[in-house]
Amino acid sequence: MSALTTPGRAVRAIPRVVVMALLTLVVLGPIYWITISSFKPRSELISTSPTLLPREWTLENFERLFATTKYPLFLSNSFVVAIGTTVVTLVVSIAAAYGLDRLRVPGAGKISGVVLLSYMIPGTLLIVPLYVTLAQLGLIDSHAGLVLVNVAFTAPFCTWLLRGFILAIPIEIDEAAALDGAGPLRTMFQIVLPLLLPGVATVAVYSFVFSWTEFVFASQFIMSDGLDTLPVGLKAIIGQYTVDWGLVTSATLFTLLPTVLLFLAVGRFFVGGLIAGATK
């Protein structure tokens, strides 16, 4: 609080406070704006002098969203795909990280290279051949196919992220468990996995957010309207009419709400985990 008592320091703090205010405005302003917009009646939305708060709060946009669009269906589809992606990513990347870094399968050192390589390939390039591959597997136009594709893009990064966490657990713990007669599988589930929880949480949030926001693959590999995920459904809601801003703003709010709420609940762990994994 000395900043308040010494005038010199207070003056020097001004630029910093201005930058803080600007950053807050830039980051949170758009989210605030879409939120209050969706509570405005039509007449206020298309007013040429927008107000910072609705003059009259209304729920009519949300009522229309639920009554006239397939929003509830898109929502449940998105949950199916996001939870599916998260679970499969967890299983695949924990298994891979454990196998590579604990059971010393050759190639552990190459993970970063493989991660890098998978980012070098434009996703656009894969759309066409992947479509053919999924059709051959009978997975086109299905949530399972979409989960498979999502996992291919989340798992390498997650395996790499988990490495830092696994390497931080002393190998002596494994050795002690082995002396006590625990097999490698039991060591993995009962000893290493519980110590890995921060990493697991980070990877779970990452893959959930990835598949919740994924648009390109979802729009190409799902043909039935009934199977569309939220981003694709949201895009369709805009395209359908001359832009109905009431519907669009409320649909947008309800598309970002699930991940934002999830993040506000567990974001602290995610940030910690990302830092721990990435700076190791």
Added chain:
Amino acid sequence: MALGYALVAPIVVIMLVVIAYPLLNAVWTSLRDQRLIGSDSDFVAFETYAKVVGDPSFWAALRRSGLWLIGNMAVQTVLAFGAALLMQRRGWWARSARVWVMLPWVVPTVAVTIIWQWMLNSSYGVVYKAFEAVGIDLGSPFGNPVWALPVIILVNSWHWFPLTAVVVYGALATVPGEVIEAATIDGANAWQTFWAVTFPLLQPVLFAVALVGSLWSFNILDTIFLITEGGPADATTTLPVYVYNTAFSAFRASEAAAASVLTVIVLGIAALLFVRFARPKEL
């Protein structure tokens, strides 16, 4: 050892099926003359590549991708560093910022593009009106060939800078306080301390972030496609958009594949050069 292989097998199989096999398929397609996706075609060796290399719009797209990459890295680096340095401080603002600064990243891309189109709308948009109030007419930025790309770069940076900010913040926390203190005692000001002490210590993390972030940025399709689909007049057609439109609007599958293979080669060379010349000494 057998168990180890069994544990690593799933990720290997998935990556072979979803990435490696389709990739080989794309290379194969690029050596043929396929037009409509999946239609009959003949083997033409490198003829399609010659066509792509001879197409001025391919080079224009590559140039725009270069601008896209530089613009995104510049804006995101400034935002991320600014945010990270402030998040490091004490107090309620910094403590809460460590969580909310990530929010733009968790907002789905489609929602990001709608939010900004809504705020920049020239009839009802709040940002448009705010600029109008101080005498600046933004016009319709996404419909303007000069401004469309820079404005989409800003929108995309808003969406992606949080990831970098958090990693930089984490890296800053690993810089020992005593080293900074020592520099301060030796009479270095904040700016000198940052460049002489903090920056070199951050180099390994910055190296990784720059490499992964660049590749990530370069290949972005959705932000651009959802706002302008590459227009107006190709002003926002970066390479991924070029590839997408070539395959799905122009129905020239082989040319799209050849352009993508060339993209991977360009990125590969750029990444190798970057690793060769920018890798911090001790790594």
